[in-house]
Amino acid sequence: MKPMGPIPPYFTDQRELTIAGRTAADWVAEHGSPLFVYDVGIVAERVARLRAALPELCEIHFAIKANPLPAMLEAVAPMVGGLDVASGGELAKALKVKDAAHISFAGPGKRDAELEAAIVAGATLNLESEGEAERALTIGARLGIAPRLAVRVNPDFELRGSGMKMGGRASPFGVDVARVPALVRRLIDAGADWRGFHIFAGSQSLDTPAIVETQAATVALAARLADEIGVTPPLVNLGGGFGIPYFSGDLPVDVDTVGAALGEVLAARPERLADSKFAIELGRWIVGECGVYLTTVIDRKQSGEETFLVCDGGLNHQLAASGNFGTVVRRNYPVAVAGRMDAEPGDAVSVVGPLCTPLDRLADRVALPDAGPGDVIAVFLAGAYGASASPAAFLGHDPACEVVAGPAHP
Numbered sequence: 001m002k003p004m005g006p007i008p009p010y011f012t013d014q015r016e017l018t019i020a021g022r023t024a025a026d027w028v029a030e031h032g033s034p035l036f037v038y039d040v041g042i043v044a045e046r047v048a049r050l051r052a053a054l055p056e057l058c059e060i061h062f063a064i065k066a067n068p069l070p071a072m073l074e075a076v077a078p079m080v081g082g083l084d085v086a087s088g089g090e091l092a093k094a095l096k097v098k099d100a101a102h103i104s105f106a107g108p109g110k111r112d113a114e115l116e117a118a119i120v121a122g123a124t125l126n127l128e129s130e131g132e133a134e135r136a137l138t139i140g141a142r143l144g145i146a147p148r149l150a151v152r153v154n155p156d157f158e159l160r161g162s163g164m165k166m167g168g169r170a171s172p173f174g175v176d177v178a179r180v181p182a183l184v185r186r187l188i189d190a191g192a193d194w195r196g197f198h199i200f201a202g203s204q205s206l207d208t209p210a211i212v213e214t215q216a217a218t219v220a221l222a223a224r225l226a227d228e229i230g231v232t233p234p235l236v237n238l239g240g241g242f243g244i245p246y247f248s249g250d251l252p253v254d255v256d257t258v259g260a261a262l263g264e265v266l267a268a269r270p271e272r273l274a275d276s277k278f279a280i281e282l283g284r285w286i287v288g289e290c291g292v293y294l295t296t297v298i299d300r301k302q303s304g305e306e307t308f309l310v311c312d313g314g315l316n317h318q319l320a321a322s323g324n325f326g327t328v329v330r331r332n333y334p335v336a337v338a339g340r341m342d343a344e345p346g347d348a349v350s351v352v353g354p355l356c357t358p359l360d361r362l363a364d365r366v367a368l369p370d371a372g373p374g375d376v377i378a379v380f381l382a383g384a385y386g387a388s389a390s391p392a393a394f395l396g397h398d399p400a401c402e403v404v405a406g407p408a409h410p
């Protein structure tokens with residue numbers, strides 16, 4: 001028997017799994033299986049809680065790569081101050097739901113056509129290198145538009161406890177600290193509309209003190225750079241990195257503590273940043289817990305000492321739960337038998353998908369109530385980096401259906 005992660009609090013204490021007011025069985029009856037259901041009511045509650053915890057001066061941005069489903073963007077866009085995109089495709093989706101003035105575009109390897117689309121729309125480009133900066137300036141000059149440009153800084157520290165480290169070392173992301181002042185001067189001299197700094201030090205951290213410490217270091221770094229350049233950045237994007245509990249023993253980030261500490265840091269910020277605005281950008285913290293992947297048991301089989309529940313969907317839709325997306329050691333996401341949430345668990349079972357690869361394992365030897373063909377298995381924490389981060393074409397099954405549900409989306 002192996003442990004699994006905690007079921008998000010929105011779905012505990014239920015006899016039959018209910019998502020946005022309807023049972024999993026209902027959702028599957030209407031939309032088929034496998035299926036992702038996202039409850040935007042949960043997203044609204046989380047954003048409101050975070051908004052209340054953060055100082056007013058700090059906006060919340062949604063990094064849409066966590067869940068770029070158009071219906072999700074429509075629901076989330078009004079809840080947040082900005083959208084962060086990472087490709088021309090994401091930019092086009094974001095522009096449908098948010099004013100360009102509140103969209104920023106980060107990511108290495110932006111092509112000229114992507115730079116041009118952002119400049120024409122009036123979105124902010126978070127520049128990843130000097131070369132990209134020159135291309136953006138050239139395109140702006142050709143179009144007769146002063147491009148909105150921010151500089152992504154490769155910080156000289158990293159977010160401790162971060163699942164995905166993005167600072168403190170050589171990186172395809174951002175410009176090394178020592179090179180930033182010269183680049184910002186170049187942008188200003190060339191007549192660009194310089195928007196400030198984007199400083200992203202890591203992702204998926206559950207370490208509240210580390211997040212607090214990193215945010216303080218990020219504000220200090222922005223102040224140091226601004227002093228050296230001698231100009232106030234209009235916006236300092238402090239990155240994000242708030243994780244969610246996926247695995248046994250994980251505890252959530254204490255956002256009240258983070259918000260209070262950031263409030264103190266901003267209240268005491270150096271004069272140079274007096275007129276700056278601030279933002280944090282989050283993906284998985286905002287949407288990760290709102291989504292459930294529902295898949296139906298096709299076969300129950302015994303092999304050796306192990307019992308397998310073979311389901312109609314697997315890593316082709318929800319790669320992350322199989323442990324093959326950004327984790328080193330495979331551990332179990334929380335899963336449940338949707339129709340019997342409150343039943344006593346039986347012997348260990350492994351939940352596997354239909355793909356011909358041993359990687360296709362959604363849960364490894366977990367304690368679940370007795371289940372067999374026709375039962376719906378719920379895989380939680382499927383709201384971020386689920387469908388869009390999975391190899392849907394691999395083995396040629398149909399893509400999973402995705403449904404956005406909740407107060408405004410019946």
Ligand SMILES: *Cc1c(COP(=O)(O)O)cnc(C)c1O
Nearest residue numbers: 063066200203204281282283284
């Ligand atoms: C991916 C990404 C995010 C979102 O990360 P989460 O872990 O989903 O919060 C935010 N900012 C940048 C620059 C990113 O690349």
